[in-house]
Amino acid sequence: MNKSPVLPLAAVISSVLVLAVSAFHGNLQAAEPDSTIMPKYMAEMETLTADARVQTALEYVLTVEEQSVKELIELTEIPAPPFKEEVRAAHFAEMLKARGLKDVTIDGAGNVIGRRPGKTGSKVVAYAAHLDTVFPEGTDVTVKYDGEKMVSPGIGDNTRGLVTLLEVLSAFDSAGIETDADVLFIGNVGEEGLGDLRGVKYLFRDGAEKIDTFIAVDGGNADRIVYGGVGSHRYRVTFKGPGGHSWGAFGLANPQHALGRAIALFDENAPSVTSVGEKTSYNVGRIGGGTSINSIPFEAWMEVDMRSGSQDKLDDIDAVLQSAVQTALKQENEGRLDGPALTVDVARVGTRPAAKGDSSSALVQRAMAATTALGVTPSLQISSTDSNLPISKGIPAVTMSRGGKSGNAHSLHEWWQPIDVHLGPQIGILTILAEAGLAN
Secondary structure, three states, X not given: OOOOOOOOHHHHHHOOOEOOOOOOOEOOOOOOOOOEOOHHHHHHHHHHHHOHHHHHHHHHHOOOHHHHHHHHHHHHOOOOOOOOOHHXXXXXXXXXXXXXXXXXXXXXXXXXXXXXXXXXXXXEEEEEEEOOOOOOOOOOOOOEEEOOEEEOOOHHHHHHHHHHHHHHHHHHHHHOOXXXXXXXXEEEOOOOHHHOXXXXXXXXXXXXXXXXXXXXXXXXXXXEEXXXXXXXXXXXXXEEOOOEEOOOOEOEOOHHHHHHHHHHHHHHHOHHHHOOOEOXXXXXXXXEEOOOXXXXXXEEEEEEEEEEOOXXXXXXXXXXXXXXXXXXXXXXXXXXXXXXXXXXXXXXXXXXXXXXXXXXXXXXXXXXXXXXXXOOOOEEEEEOOOOHHHHHOOOOEEEEOOOOEEEOOOOOOOEEEOOOOOHHHHHHHHHHHHHHOEOO
């Protein structure tokens, strides 16, 4: 297994003044975020990494790879389909308890929450990885090997993230680390697909216990710091009519024809939004309807995904879709020769808020300093993760690496490999301690 040693952290930090950080913000050349690490956060990280307890925690991570691989297999082979994460959640809760957490609960949404009390408890820092995978019930999740690659649906995204949480928790305990703030270790539900961030939406619902900082673990590259959220609107659009025989009822309005018109109009007009300014995307991912080749269908449907890092742009592309649907409905109804008019149902099935990040915020600065301390040049990015929700509410949040290398995410051939796997939990350790405070 390929391992990189822990670097002389203070020496690395003190030599870094300005980082070259990449960001992908749009179709046009976009300004990169200001990636300068402020001196006070560099000094804070230098002090933190000089502490013997912190060094012990960082070194501990290097010793547990064999155990972590066993736990990764154990969790991966417990299916966690969308909306059916209960079995994996219960097992993860037991794993947290086995590591000494006494306050472990499963909330109303199905999130597993383990509290590690701080010395003062005046602040709450959450460290979270999502329990769910994109794969439906019945998917074979047996872990196989392809050389040193471990292959199974969901093994990287995001089962490995759960193991990263366990490693960080054990590292704190092994090093005798106490934080000032409470730290929540969370396995949350509903990150993937139509889960629509339901886990974090529940964590940050009105009246919920306050979380001051949210650090998500999701993604393989050690340099990746997601500091802003790509928002999305998702719809299921269904055209409905009486249906009938393709010959005998010819002349009725046809839901499939209306659907085709809507897709064509949407595709023709979307570039008015997507060809300018910040990157904005759209996709008709699924279509369906009809009973046979010689039947006018009684319904036709499509599922549409639209994304942008700008909420204004997201609203603009949404308006293009709405206009296309209504125009298609009108045109198909006006062209019918007989029968009742079609109707259309436009159902929102997913909303992730776009969220502008701030590279000068304390959490982002600390995440960059922590990454740099381990000899990795951080890359500030925007993406669609659990952090979207808290960032949109003005709550400090980032999404960071789970460690290792991975590929073929969301496919049956997804793989994960333990290369530089220690970097994920080590970056997590330093970022959490910078936010939660190392108690004296």
